Amino acid sequence: MKKALLITLFLCVVVISHAQKLVVLGTLQDGGSPHMLCEKKCCEIELAHDYVSCLGLIDENDHSYFFDATPDFVNQSRYLLNLSGSGAFSIFLTHAHMGHYSGLIHLGREASSVDAIPVYAMPRMGTFLSTNGPWDQLVKLKNIEIKGLNDGQKVKLTNSLSVTPLLVPHRDEYSETVGYLIAGTQRTALFIPDIDKWNLWDRDILEEIKKVSYVFLDATFMKEGEVARPMSEVPHPFIEESVALFRSLPLDQRNKVYFIHLNHSNPARVKNSADRASVEALGFHFAEFGQTFKL
Ligand SMILES: [Zn+2]
Ligand SMILES: [Zn+2]
Ligand SMILES: [Zn+2]
Known part of the structure; x- marks a missing residue:
């Protein structure tokens, strides 16, 4: 009897260790924190693993996927690959803003000099990488292999795991911008x-929340006036606006929401702050480094 119990426990551990999971690898906006030239209190916060917005995914075969290659890619990849126990990985890119692809630089000859790492990218993003230095060298030397994506087209990673890019409106200077399902x-x-405003999207975010188990959403700024520049130059849904929109959802739906991609200036970065507490009191969450989610 005891033996049977031990065997069951052992099998459980094996099954759990090979379960598909998402891992939060970073929560900050592109410029991170400390933020270049910021002398304010927001950049005196010292937290371990305070990295730029990134989700990791480990499949049932221990292959890792990074959703964006951030300026903190070295530390984030070390963490996720240690967790997976396998060195095999691929990358999905959302867009060509510095926080989302510049970590690719560590894959080239001057650094890890990897071999044919799959990098999933939308058409403009792929062309941008293939035709502009220094990224084109990664392609030419076959450090990375660009895998083309199309809006709404599902990519099957394993028999029970898929990723679908969804175009979203954003400042698309060099590439399109996608979110991922x-x-x-x-x-x-x-x-x-990253998305400019919820009402500019051709999908209804409230309906999209209802369809899934978890959502990790743009929470760059808390509210208007947070930074001393015209905020219309850098549009994002303010947390205040998202909360106003999402609060009509029942609690079990609000519980699915994890805010991510917070600017250094965002007061909700501070645990126990009034801004953060008011959002959490409504059932919403803030993504935190190391959180894992079963798929
Ligand atoms: Zn960003
Ligand atoms: Zn700051
Ligand atoms: Zn962006």
Whole structure:
């Protein structure tokens, strides 16, 4: 009897260790914190693993996927690959803003000099990388292999895991911008680190929240006036606006929301702050480094 119990426990551990999971690898806006030339209190916060917005995914074969290659890619990849126990990985890119692809620089000859790492990218993003230095060298030397994506077209990663890019409106200077729908064995997640405003999207975010198990959404700024520059130059849904929109959802739907991609200036970065508490009191969450989510 005891032996049977031990065997069951052992099998459980094996099954759990090979379950598909999402891992939060970073929560900050592109410029991170400390932020270049910021002398304010917001950049005196010292937290371990305070990295730029990134989601990791480990599949049932221990292959890792990074949703964006951030300026903190070295530390984030070390963490995720240690967790997976395998060195195999691929990358999905959302867009060509510095926080989302510049970590690719560590894959070239001057650094890890990897061999044919799959980099999933939309058409303009792929062309941008292939035709502009220094990224084109990664392509020419076959450090990376660009895998083309199309809006709304599902990419099957394993028998029970798929990723679908969804175009979102954003300042698309060099590439399109996508969010990702990640569908696992039992659960699904939506990741949109950057979008201009919810009402500019051709999808209804409230309906999209209802369809999935978890959402990780753009929470760059708390509210209007947070930074001393015209905020219309850098549009994002303010947390205040998202909360006003999402609060009509029932609690079980609000519980799915994890805010991510917070600017250094965002007061909700501070745990126990009034801004953060008021959002959490309504059932919403803030993504935190190391959180894992079963799929
Ligand atoms: Zn960003
Ligand atoms: Zn700051
Ligand atoms: Zn962006």
